[in-house]
Amino acid sequence: xxxxxxxxxxxxxxxxxxxxxxxxxxxxxxxxxxxxxxxxxxxxxxxxxxxxxxxxxxxxxxxxxxxxxxxxxxxxxxxxxxxxxxxxxxxxxxxxxxxxxxxxxxxxxxxxxxxxxxxxxxxxxxxxxxxxxxxxxxxxxxxxxxxxxxxxxxxxxxxxxxxxxxxxxxxxxxxxxxxxxxxxxxxxxxxxxxxxxxxxx
Ligand SMILES: [Zn+2]
Ligand SMILES: [Zn+2]
Numbered sequence: 534x535x536x537x538x539x540x541x542x543x544x545x546x547x548x549x550x551x552x553x554x555x556x557x558x559x560x561x562x563x564x565x566x567x568x569x570x571x572x573x574x575x576x577x578x579x580x581x582x583x584x585x586x587x588x589x590x591x592x593x594x595x596x597x598x599x600x601x602x603x604x605x606x607x608x609x610x611x612x613x614x615x616x617x618x619x620x621x622x623x624x625x626x627x628x629x630x631x632x633x634x635x636x637x638x639x640x641x642x643x644x645x646x647x648x649x650x651x652x653x654x655x656x657x658x659x660x661x662x663x664x665x666x667x668x669x670x671x672x673x674x675x676x677x678x679x680x681x682x683x684x685x686x687x688x689x690x691x692x693x694x695x696x697x698x699x700x701x702x703x704x705x706x707x708x709x710x711x712x713x714x715x716x717x718x719x720x721x722x723x724x725x726x727x728x729x730x731x732x733x734x
Contacts, residue, residue, distance in 0.1 A: 545676040553597035560590040560680055565613050568681045574615040574692055578623055588613025590628065592680060603636040603674045609683050618691040619700030620708050628687045634679055639668035 545558055566587030569575040580587065590611025597604055611628040643666075667678060699709035704716035 543675065543677065545680060546673050547596055547603075547676065548673045549598055549603060549671070551596075552603065553595070555593075555595050558592040558594070558676065558680070560592075560611065562587040562589055565589060565611075565684060568684050569613065569615075569688070572615070572685075572688060574618060574688065577616045577621060578614065580614070584614075586614055588625075588684065590680060590683065592632070592676070594632065594676075596674070601638060601641075601671075603669060605632060605634045605636070605674070605676070605679070607632055609680070611683060611687075613684055613687075615688060615692050617694035617698055619698040620694060620710055621701065622694055622708065622710075624692060624694040626687055626689075626692060628683055630683055630687075632679070632683075634665055634667060636667050636669040636674045638671055642666065642668050 547554070547556065562585050563583040566580070566582065566584040569587065588611060590609060592607060592609045594605045594607035609628060609630045609632050612625050613628075614623050614625055616622065617624045667674070669675070694710075701707065702709055702714050702716050704719065705714050707714045
């Protein structure tokens with residue numbers, strides 16, 4: 534038995550004794566902003582901290598148990614704000630996922646580090662589909678790592694506000710989606726000495 538901690542007060546903790554149950558969980562912008570901290574396409578927005586527009590999410594889950602496992606299935610819908618990787622304007626990313634997750638005793642996890650699902654690993658012993666398996670202590674499951682992953686894994690490497698975003702002018706920095714400039718392509722530096730020359734005709 535672990536000493537009684539404040540874990541019961543956490544909003545995303547469900548006790549096995551309450552199962553089976555259907556629960557709806559709401560995730561607010563303060564937590565979403567916290568989870569996305571350190572991600573370049575998020576940090577570049579320079580959003581306030583906490584950011585009331587960081588994003589939010591709703592999980593609708595059926596939770597049930599067998600003698601040693603807890604299962605969660607349902608849906609996760611959310612959205613969050615990042616910067617477009619071309620024009621750096623804020624854009625929304627939407628999440629619509631079906632969840633099927635198994636919580637198993639840490640000792641049964643392919644890697645028996647109880648924090649395997651929440652801490653960065655060196656990659657070798659992490660289960661192939663580590664999104665779907667989380668450890669738990671036999672008494673309560675904490676859904677927060679699951680919800681966090683929905684946001685973190687939904688962020689593409691190079692988010693685009695739209696497929697054909699024109700991005701910023703590399704010379705003057707103007708947003709070419711909403712304005713135009715007269716900048717010309719930079720001259721290949723190898724040809725620059727010739728640029729001012731008029732060829733004799
Ligand atoms: Zn863009
Ligand atoms: Zn320009």
